[in-house]
Amino acid sequence: MEELNQEQWAIDAKGLVKVFGKNRAVDGVDLKVKKGTIYGVLGPNGAGKTTTIRMLTTLLKPDGGSAEVLGYNIIDDANQVRQRISLTGQFASLDEDLSGMENMVMIGRLFGFSRREAKKRGEELLTAFDLFDAAKRQVKNYSGGMRRRLDIAASIIVSPDLLFLDEPTTGLDPRSRNQVWDIIRLLVKAGTTVLLTTQYLDEADELADRIAVIDHGKVIAEGTSGELKASIGSGKLHVRVYDPEVRAHAAQVLEQTIQTKVLLGTDPLVLTAQVSDTKLVSKALLAFEDANINISDFSLGQPSLDEVFLTLTGKPADDQTKEEAAG
Amino acid sequence: MSNITQAEAIEKALSNRVRPKKASALSACLTFSGRMLLRIKYVPEQLFDITMFPIIHLLMFTYLFGGAIAGSTATYLQFVLPGILVMTVVMITMYTGIELNNDIKKGIFDRFRTLPIWNPSVLVGALMVDLVRYLIASTIMLVLGYILGFRAEAGFGGILLGLAILLLFAFSVSWIWTTLSMIMRSEKSLMAASMMILFPVTFVSNVFVAPETMPRWLEAFVGVNPVSFLVRAVRGFMEGTPDYQAVLWVSIISLGLIIIFAPLTMYLYKRK
Structure with a gap:
């Protein structure tokens, strides 16, 4: 350039x-x-x-x-x-x-x-x-x-x-x-x-x-x-299990497959993770099957602006409208 | 219309890369005048001030004060009409600032400011339409005055000369309001500020009574009040006894106002 x-x-x-x-x-x-x-x-x-x-x-x-x-x-x-x-x-x-x-x-x-x-x-x-x-x-x-x-x-x-x-x-x-x-x-x-x-x-x-x-x-x-x-990973993986009892196990399986930290959502059925390599995501689906974990939802979302900001700045993209109004 | 033909239409419209010669200052002013006239077309209520003010002012002051001040309303009308004419038009100039204060907050001004035009044309164009508004207000008052029995001794020519000096002053004073409208953040504060200036200078003048009847200190203020000079000038022209000293002062004051406030308005406009 x-x-x-x-x-x-x-x-x-x-x-x-x-x-x-x-x-x-x-x-x-x-x-x-x-x-x-x-x-x-x-x-x-x-x-x-x-x-x-x-x-x-x-x-x-x-x-x-x-x-x-x-x-x-x-x-x-x-x-x-x-x-x-x-x-x-x-x-x-x-x-x-x-x-x-x-x-x-x-x-x-x-x-x-x-x-x-x-x-x-x-x-x-x-x-x-x-x-x-x-x-x-x-x-x-x-x-x-x-x-x-x-x-x-x-x-x-x-x-x-x-x-x-x-x-x-x-x-x-x-x-x-x-x-x-x-x-x-x-x-x-x-x-x-x-x-x-x-x-x-x-x-x-x-x-x-x-x-x-x-x-x-x-x-x-x-x-x-x-x-x-x-630079920010390809997106957010969202998994929903059928039974809250198996969530901890599911998290373990997922963490091993995609090799990134898995977060537990406030909803007792939900798991999320920031994914950098989409190939590993398809493997996760198989891993769940092997581990006999039933899931009701498995989706990979585009990184949102919030996630971009979270990754780039280490903090959420809070609404800064107030500052603008002050200016 | 299908998408393909729309795409073609857009491409065709974009392929036309004609770049006309820069608009002249006059043409830009006239375009902005045209914009103000179109706005009157859509919101005719904004003519309320220039139609009702002259009628109410003339009737109210003539019949309220006439008997007490001059003994009869007919005599008083002859004396007071040029003064009320001045007072009314000078007061209407205030709306120039209020309109601009409202207008300038709109997104269209961002576009105006990024166009390659003579910058003051936005305001000069609007003020040109305001001159027409002042002229309409004056005409309404003069017609009503004639119906009530007012006669200008100098005839039509005297009236025209009187109107000319009045419009010159009104145009110049308008620049004070355009300056204020750039500074004041709300319409209300602008209105209050304008009123604070306008009320004393229009009432404490020779509009209603001859200054000789006032205490000496007040007479001194009235003597140097620009509105008094303007009233003397307009009365002189209409009565056929032109007061050239007053005309000269009004011209000097008008030019002074333009020289100070027009550049100041533009400076504030560019920074806004």
Whole structure:
């Protein structure tokens, strides 16, 4: 990666710091995002994701560090940066009182299109995003998914070189979420670099070429989703026995097979374990049969964000919303 | 629409990588003005202040004080209308700040701030629509005044000159409220602060009574109150005896307000 020359980075941030009062919301974040890729910033509420995005999009001045976005310094060349990026904020960056089309025309005009061109572009994008029928309705009457799509449509009126999506699927139903994912994939195919933040590991896993895990304003892990998973184990094994009497025996058998510590759940029938090698899991199933232990449930889950945090930080990903509110 | 054609439509829309020339400052201002006009279209109630205030103020003050102060309401109306006009429009400017204070909390401002546009256009565009609002309020009051018997001795030309200086001042004062709206965290505190400034400067002036009737210390304050200069200027134009000294002072004060508060507003806006 390091040998890439400067022009290949869409974002090159070094040691970004932002302090709100006593709270170091962003505490020395380094990010390198390659052009033409999707980069995921993963972390719980209040980890500093939004603040980082606000600095990279020139909305906030960093208190320390520096960043180049598409080769332009975010402080000295803020206007150059603004001409090339687009932001879809966590809360819809739309005028809720206006209709979908009025939003598109207004933003198109501000980008420098004539009224006629802005209208044409608005129609084109609303149609593509399946919003044409709702074009004349006020945005406040849109569903969450429609709002998100309109927000993204507004962000690409002039196709940006780099698009920031701040939690693009938080609060969406699964169908809308898939639609947004499809749109993001198409954007990248068309040559736009995307930086997205998310609280969901599966979203980062599904979309991002590389992921930075961020907590308390610091990047605590970075890599492809494969690399990250390898570092935290493949997931959590969940076993449920029929009879609480045999749980202790089952735990012993399981511990021997998968060679990791087995935890006893509060439910007297449940056993859990963090698994690093999935091959051993299938052996465990056989081992139970050999030991004559009947089980009612045997499942291997993807590591959750909580587990990622537990592994990376040694503590659960507690909700840090309060700190954010204070900032 | 099937998924395949939608994907194609998106790809087609994205393949259009036209990058128009940067919007001019004027065009950006006009777009923001258009946004405010659209908001009036959806929420016409926001015209309540500019329609009801002029009517209530004029009727209330003319008939409440007229007999006591000037002996007859007809005489008083002739004296007081330019003053109430000034008071009403200056008070309505306060809503500029309240609207902005509400508006700026919305997500759309994040987008505005990341667009490559002339930054002040967001506010200048909104203030341009406010000028129209002030003009509507003035027209309503003048029409009602004429129905009640007010006559501007200088005729239509005098009225236009009076309105011009009034709108200049109103536009300048609006920048105080935009500055405050960036500082104040809630609409309520902003309203309280605005009222605290507006009540004394509009009432303790020459709007209702001639300053010669006041104690000397009060007369001194009224004499330097910018609203008094504005009332003198507007009265002068309407009565056909232009008070150029007052016009000059109002112009200087207006420019001063813009020079101080417009950059201050923008500074706070960028940091918000």
